[in-house]
Amino acid sequence: MKDLLAAVKSNVLVAENIYMITLTLPESAGKIKGGQFVNLSTGDGSHLLRRPLGVMKVEGDDISLCYQLKGDGTRKLSEAKAGDKLKILLPLGNGFDLSGRKNIIVIGGGVGVFPLIATIREHCADKNFYSYIGFRNKAAVCLMDELEKSEKLTVVTDDGSFGGNGNAVESYLKDADKLEADCIIACGPPVMLKVLKQKLIERGNKIPCYVSLEERMGCGVGACLVCVCKKADGSNARVCKDGPVFDINEVNL
Amino acid sequence: MADLSVKVCGVQLKNPIIAASGTFGFGREYDEIYDISVIGGVSTKGMTLEPRLGNPVPRIAEGKSVILNAVGLQNPGVEHFIKEDLSFLKGKGVAVIANVAGKSFDDYGEICARLDGLVDFVELNISCPNVKAGGMAFGIKPESIKKVTEVAKSALKRTPLMVKLSPNVESIPVNAQAAQNGGADCISLINTLTGMVIDIERRKPLIANNTGGVSGAGIKPVAVRMVYEAAHSVDIPVIGMGGITCGADVIEFMMAGARAVQIGTANFSDAMAMPRIIRETDAWLDKHGVKDINEIVDTVTLN
Numbered sequence: 219m220k221d222l223l224a225a226v227k228s229n230v231l232v233a234e235n236i237y238m239i240t241l242t243l244p245e246s247a248g249k250i251k252g253g254q255f256v257n258l259s260t261g262d263g264s265h266l267l268r269r270p271l272g273v274m275k276v277e278g279d280d281i282s283l284c285y286q287l288k289g290d291g292t293r294k295l296s297e298a299k300a301g302d303k304l305k306i307l308l309p310l311g312n313g314f315d316l317s318g319r320k321n322i323i324v325i326g327g328g329v330g331v332f333p334l335i336a337t338i339r340e341h342c343a344d345k346n347f348y349s350y351i352g353f354r355n356k357a358a359v360c361l362m363d364e365l366e367k368s369e370k371l372t373v374v375t376d377d378g379s380f381g382g383n384g385n386a387v388e389s390y391l392k393d394a395d396k397l398e399a400d401c402i403i404a405c406g407p408p409v410m411l412k413v414l415k416q417k418l419i420e421r422g423n424k425i426p427c428y429v430s431l432e433e434r435m436g437c438g439v440g441a442c443l444v445c446v447c448k449k450a451d452g453s454n455a456r457v458c459k460d461g462p463v464f465d466i467n468e469v470n471l
Numbered sequence: 472m473a474d475l476s477v478k479v480c481g482v483q484l485k486n487p488i489i490a491a492s493g494t495f496g497f498g499r500e501y502d503e504i505y506d507i508s509v510i511g512g513v514s515t516k517g518m519t520l521e522p523r524l525g526n527p528v529p530r531i532a533e534g535k536s537v538i539l540n541a542v543g544l545q546n547p548g549v550e551h552f553i554k555e556d557l558s559f560l561k562g563k564g565v566a567v568i569a570n571v572a573g574k575s576f577d578d579y580g581e582i583c584a585r586l587d588g589l590v591d592f593v594e595l596n597i598s599c600p601n602v603k604a605g606g607m608a609f610g611i612k613p614e615s616i617k618k619v620t621e622v623a624k625s626a627l628k629r630t631p632l633m634v635k636l637s638p639n640v641e642s643i644p645v646n647a648q649a650a651q652n653g654g655a656d657c658i659s660l661i662n663t664l665t666g667m668v669i670d671i672e673r674r675k676p677l678i679a680n681n682t683g684g685v686s687g688a689g690i691k692p693v694a695v696r697m698v699y700e701a702a703h704s705v706d707i708p709v710i711g712m713g714g715i716t717c718g719a720d721v722i723e724f725m726m727a728g729a730r731a732v733q734i735g736t737a738n739f740s741d742a743m744a745m746p747r748i749i750r751e752t753d754a755w756l757d758k759h760g761v762k763d764i765n766e767i768v769d770t771v772t773l774n
Binding site for chain 2: 220263437440454
């Protein structure tokens, strides 16, 4: 874990309200896994919290992160220009562990696709990914070239304006019986993960499933206990430190 | 290189920079980023006799130059701290300040008795704004501040007692004196100010608890004023906090009368905040030819 001052290389709109920022790290931050995240300063001192953003791509010392315009902080971040320097703490969280897995089902919704893309990029040379990705509409579709690194890719939209009409979980369920896979990795809105969990239980929990969760964070390193989620045993887990990736059966969604 | 060491209630701190309760856990996480033995002390996450799960999420929100939190005293309980974390912190050579909260006077007595002799200070959290029972209920009126301080003090035979004051009160001098009269060995302030942030699209407060404790750079002038008032109304040492982000802020609080300071929210903005603040404080003293940091304490003169 390192806190570095990184130079912005580019910061571009990739879909409606979605930006991709690429920063060049001044030194290596060690291995960064798909599903891990960074804490990035907005560049405005009046924002005391850094923004926790999932890693989308790592290429040498360049790291790319995607974010949705939500409020003042992300708006400020969207104004960062090439050459600007931003503080970045990384890598944070556990990330997806795919050791021993070969055939992996990917279920992603909306901005949840970014950590999944990092995971596909990390492992696509020696593992097969079967991806089911849902976006709101055509304007929200992005990074298709990255998603196409999957062995098989199904993209759907809520309104059918791109790909098929439907959502990622439904699309997966249509194919579920035909697929011989070792595990599922998923990230997306809470309602998507909730439905996924329910459907997997109905199907007899035949396949392990790991989900990456999102929560409003404070420190990002596990100290402040702000970003907790409920575990099935009633205890709390820290999304930033114990997660953000959890076994779907371990957490209440 | 000035002498940064300070002595508070007979406890020697290598420098006056202490991690504030609730922002630093029990030190382990930040120790993965830098060796926390460089800081003067750690005030632990607020602890209760029994483990607590805290409030629902979201527990945090942001305003301009401030944040709000409502964690609600999630903690593993004091016994867990004694077994699992105390020796780690002691091994780091930092002053260990056990921050404690209770639901009743008896709770405060019992938790203090359990920690007596084990830690460098017990910091009484009588000002947590985020729990329904206890916490703040004890910290508003001078009568209950004096009583809870007396109960804690009678359970502490060997460990000095620090009472953490709330800013959400009528009079800081009156409450500081109430703590002193109850037997406090020192005072720390300020805890967070109670606030609210509303998501105007949903017409709902951003924090699940509706209100939260406001902290961060934006509250610093309020904190400096209250530290000044406290330091000039009691004879016991005062530990200042509230919005400190840099070395100049440390100097300001110490000039207002603080013997040491606590750093909280700045750790979120900058995980390396405390080592940086120590360097900046040292550099300011060098630049001004001050050889011993204690020389600047309580040196502000009013207009």
